[in-house]
Amino acid sequence: MGLPAIDSYPMPGSSVLPRPHVSWRIDPARCALLVHGMQNHFVGAFPAGRSPVVELVDNIVALRELAGALGLPVVFSAESTGQRPGRRGLMAEVWDSGTGHEPDAAAIIEPLVPRPGEHLLSNVRHNAFLRSHLGRLLRSEGRDQLIVCGVYAHRGVLLTAADAFMNDIQPFIVADAVADLSAEEHSMALRWAARSGVVCSTAALLRDLLLHRGRRNT
Incomplete structure (x- = not known):
């Protein structure tokens, strides 16, 4: 099947975010x-220079930048190239060969190229926890909250946030730092994510991180 063409759509604003249950x-x-x-393969499917990819990249x-300044662990999850069909399992039947064989x-x-001290995890499924050491990494760092951003909202973002919740890690899904195949799927993912996590805007999350640090330093 591969990736469908993605049309431009407006990034959701804070006024339309679903109410959290927590x-x-x-x-x-x-x-x-x-x-x-x-990754270039997935981000390149969006219309360049238009919403939602402009806001997606800027907000991430x-x-x-703030995560680095505050000393938060920063983790990138990415599909590797040249995966065998047997390794991809049923994913190969639905989404072909993923990123293919080209390193670029x-x-x-x-x-967003990872910097020294940041973590890059290879994943073979939409869920970043599955068949990776993300869970072990978070436990080793004493972290039980996870800010989730990236693509695609109704696949990897939603599944990863749900698995975080199932493992007693509080997920914070950043509504305008994720993007999807359409505005409808983006909105659907946020509604589902709000049932087991906090859906917030980039501005609100940055503000809360800075406010919390300020309180701890006084």
């Missing part, structure tokens, strides 16, 4: 940032 508050001492699937860059296709996009 009252969790982000804590820089407890959280890590996961940037999921921000802002999250990554599997590379993280230029504005």
Whole structure:
């Protein structure tokens, strides 16, 4: 099947975000940032220079910069190139060969290239926890909150957030730092994510991280 063509659509604003079912508050001492699937192959499917990809990249860059400044673990999850059909399992029947065999296709996009000290995990399923050591990494860092951003909202982002919840890790899904195949699927993913996590805007999350750090330093 491969990736369908993605039309431009407006990134959702904070006024239309679903109401959370939980009252969790982000804590820089407890959280890590996961940037999921921000590879040339997947990001390149969006219309360049238009919504939602412009806001997607800008907002993830802002999250990554503050995470680094606050000492949060920053984790990138990405599909590797040249996966055998047997390794991909049923994924090969639905989404062909993923990123294919070209290294450039599997590379993280230029504005988000991982830096020394950041983590790059290879994943073979949409769920970043499955068949990776993401869970062990978070436990070793003493982190029980996970900020999730990247693509695609109704696949990797939603499945990863759900698995975090199932493993007693509080997921924070950043509504305008994820994108999807359509506005409808984006909105659907946020509604589902709000049932077992906090759906928030980039601006609100950045503000809360800074406010929490300020309270701890006073």
